Amino acid sequence: MNAAASWRFPAFLNARAVALLAAALLLLWYTGQRVEIGRMLALSGEAVLAQAGLADRSQVADGLGSTLAELVPIQLSSRREVSRIEGFDPDRLPPFAHIETAATRVSELNPETLRREERIVRTAWLVEPFGYVFHVAAKMLETLEIALWGSVIAVLIGLPLALLGARNVTPHPALRAGSRAASGFLRAVPELIAALFLVIAFGFGPIAGVLALGLHSAGFLGKFYADDIEDADPRPQQTLAAMGAGRLTIWGSAILPQVLPQHIACTLYTFDRNVRMGAVIGLVGAGGIGQELKGRFDLYEYGHVGTILIAIFLVILTLDLVASRARQAWR
Amino acid sequence: MDIGIADLCVRHAGSADALADVKLFIPAGQICAVLGASGAGKSTLLRAVAGLVTPSVGRILYDGSPSSRTQRRRIGLIPQDFALSGRASVARNIMAVADIGIARSFAGLYPSAVRARAAHLLASLGLEESHLARRADSLSGGQQQRVAIARALLHRPALILADEPVASLDPATGEAVLTLLCDEARSLGATLLCSLHQPDLAHRFADRIIQLDGGRVVFDGPPATLGGSRVPPRIRAVAQ
Numbered sequence: 001m002n003a004a005a006s007w008r009f010p011a012f013l014n015a016r017a018v019a020l021l022a023a024a025l026l027l028l029w030y031t032g033q034r035v036e037i038g039r040m041l042a043l044s045g046e047a048v049l050a051q052a053g054l055a056d057r058s059q060v061a062d063g064l065g066s067t068l069a070e071l072v073p074i075q076l077s078s079r080r081e082v083s084r085i086e087g088f089d090p091d092r093l094p095p096f097a098h099i100e101t102a103a104t105r106v107s108e109l110n111p112e113t114l115r116r117e118e119r120i121v122r123t124a125w126l127v128e129p130f131g132y133v134f135h136v137a138a139k140m141l142e143t144l145e146i147a148l149w150g151s152v153i154a155v156l157i158g159l160p161l162a163l164l165g166a167r168n169v170t171p172h173p174a175l176r177a178g179s180r181a182a183s184g185f186l187r188a189v190p191e192l193i194a195a196l197f198l199v200i201a202f203g204f205g206p207i208a209g210v211l212a213l214g215l216h217s218a219g220f221l222g223k224f225y226a227d228d229i230e231d232a233d234p235r236p237q238q239t240l241a242a243m244g245a246g247r248l249t250i251w252g253s254a255i256l257p258q259v260l261p262q263h264i265a266c267t268l269y270t271f272d273r274n275v276r277m278g279a280v281i282g283l284v285g286a287g288g289i290g291q292e293l294k295g296r297f298d299l300y301e302y303g304h305v306g307t308i309l310i311a312i313f314l315v316i317l318t319l320d321l322v323a324s325r326a327r328q329a330w331r
Numbered sequence: 332m333d334i335g336i337a338d339l340c341v342r343h344a345g346s347a348d349a350l351a352d353v354k355l356f357i358p359a360g361q362i363c364a365v366l367g368a369s370g371a372g373k374s375t376l377l378r379a380v381a382g383l384v385t386p387s388v389g390r391i392l393y394d395g396s397p398s399s400r401t402q403r404r405r406i407g408l409i410p411q412d413f414a415l416s417g418r419a420s421v422a423r424n425i426m427a428v429a430d431i432g433i434a435r436s437f438a439g440l441y442p443s444a445v446r447a448r449a450a451h452l453l454a455s456l457g458l459e460e461s462h463l464a465r466r467a468d469s470l471s472g473g474q475q476q477r478v479a480i481a482r483a484l485l486h487r488p489a490l491i492l493a494d495e496p497v498a499s500l501d502p503a504t505g506e507a508v509l510t511l512l513c514d515e516a517r518s519l520g521a522t523l524l525c526s527l528h529q530p531d532l533a534h535r536f537a538d539r540i541i542q543l544d545g546g547r548v549v550f551d552g553p554p555a556t557l558g559g560s561r562v563p564p565r566i567r568a569v570a571q
Contacts, residue, residue, distance in 0.1 A: 235414035244404030253427035257419035
């Protein structure tokens with residue numbers, strides 16, 4: 001009884017933990033200086049004060065405000081010159097569309113009299129009230145398709161990499177090292193850079209996008225799947241191994257059922273990330289909504305850019321809801 | 332399968348020997364109960380024979396040969412904590428030892444003889460067909476233990492290692508399960524090495540009792556000769 005009363009219980013924050021915490025804070029302070037965290041806080045604070053009317057003006061608030069102001073009103077309709085629409089039939093207009101005619105005064109040089117003459121040119125335009133929204137939706141669908149196939153390729157490459165790269169499944173430590181290195185290499189090449197090279201190889205369009213996303217995210221899945229496999233409860237694996245089961249049987253019966261929810265969560269996150277990155281790699285011509293975004297941005301059509309950004313946000317929000325449901329279903 | 336254990340010593344880092352100087356020969360077909368208080372080394376002995384613990388000193392021979400994949404395929408192991416794959420169905424857990432290839436296993440294309448054997452074992456252990464599709468972690472502790480027993484017996488092992496196989500069961504079910512284990516071992520001609528906390532069950536079912544205390548064998552003989560001054564006080568306390 002007396003001996004038990006003198007037992008020492010370990011503290012959560014012991015000297016080692018405090019030393020680690022101090023080292024982490026020192027590292028954050030040092031790196032914070034290098035990435036200008038202090039200036040970031042000062043400028044952000046100034047912007048908040050300016051918005052609250054406590055400061056005269058703020059460079060950050062002015063810059064952000066003017067950019068955001070140009071994004072609205074967002075572009076919903078589309079307007080196309082009828083003469084440039086191939087096979088246009090005025091009796092079969094798209095839903096909600098109408099034709100507008102605009103008269104323009106044009107000054108031209110008459111080659112016979114060699115005098116400038118003015119004449120009225122009438123141009124017909126096909127106006128679709130939600131035409132641009134449909135156009136963005138079609139481009140977004142293309143991005144979703146690129147992201148889907150990028151994710152399929154990622155799973156097809158990532159799973160074998162994980163099986164070779166997980167300590168408890170790999171046939172040989174050298175294969176594990178090779179697989180981990182391959183996963184690391186695929187992750188190390190950013191999608192944007194991969195897309196640049198692949199656009200040169202495959203030309204503009206979705207092929208470069210699918211491959212760029214697929215190869216990069218295969219590196220992610222190869223690592224995440226392998227880490228999940230290594231972290232799986234070893235007891236069922238050991239029991240089957242003690243009864244002579246092979247590596248694949250152990251994976252299929254004792255590992256996969258355990259790690260399937262994590263695998264599904266990782267795969268859904270990869271798809272979500274590929275949709276977002278699909279918009280970025282479109283900037284270098286790898287297809288999808290990014291290509292449209294880049295084109296509109298270069299033409300200073302910020303209303304169109306606003307529509308595209310809202311479309312991307314809505315898709316990501318929807319995907320998040322779907323992924324959440326899927327994760328719950330597989331819990 | 333006969334088991335030869337020579338000078339076995341298992342040492343865990345930073346603690347006393349879990350097993351020290353264990354020498355045993357268990358002939359094929361013998362039903363052996365391992366008794367001892369908690370921490371006496373029963374589970375370590377069974378885990379060492381199952382190849383899950385690497386001996387610090389000594390070696391274990393199976394039919395005179397060191398452990399190999401072929402030998403391991405003749406072992407049926409019932410771990411103390413069942414070690415089922417919790418998210419997998421009961422059927423998938425049991426069939427994991429059927430050696431039918433991963434494609435057939437995923438598709439559920441089990442040979443009819445294997446199906447019949449699994450159904451017979453589960454029914455003998457008091458489980459029903461409706462349990463097959465249930466996730467293992469949705470079963471009670473006792474049901475999980477019975478699934479672990481069925482898994483260990485499915486492939487007709489020559490050596491059955493059972494680590495407290497009736498610990499989670501009520502006395503009546505425990506006795507029935509132990510009867511089944513012994514019957515199966517006898518019909519298969521298999522060696523059964525079974526750790527128990529119930530000396531009365533050991534007396535009734537075992538051909539031989541091995542008692543451990545502090546990682547050492549303190550008694551090794553037929554049940555009739557167990558008792559008296561040869562048994563250390565800790566063991567007597569358990570026996571009583």
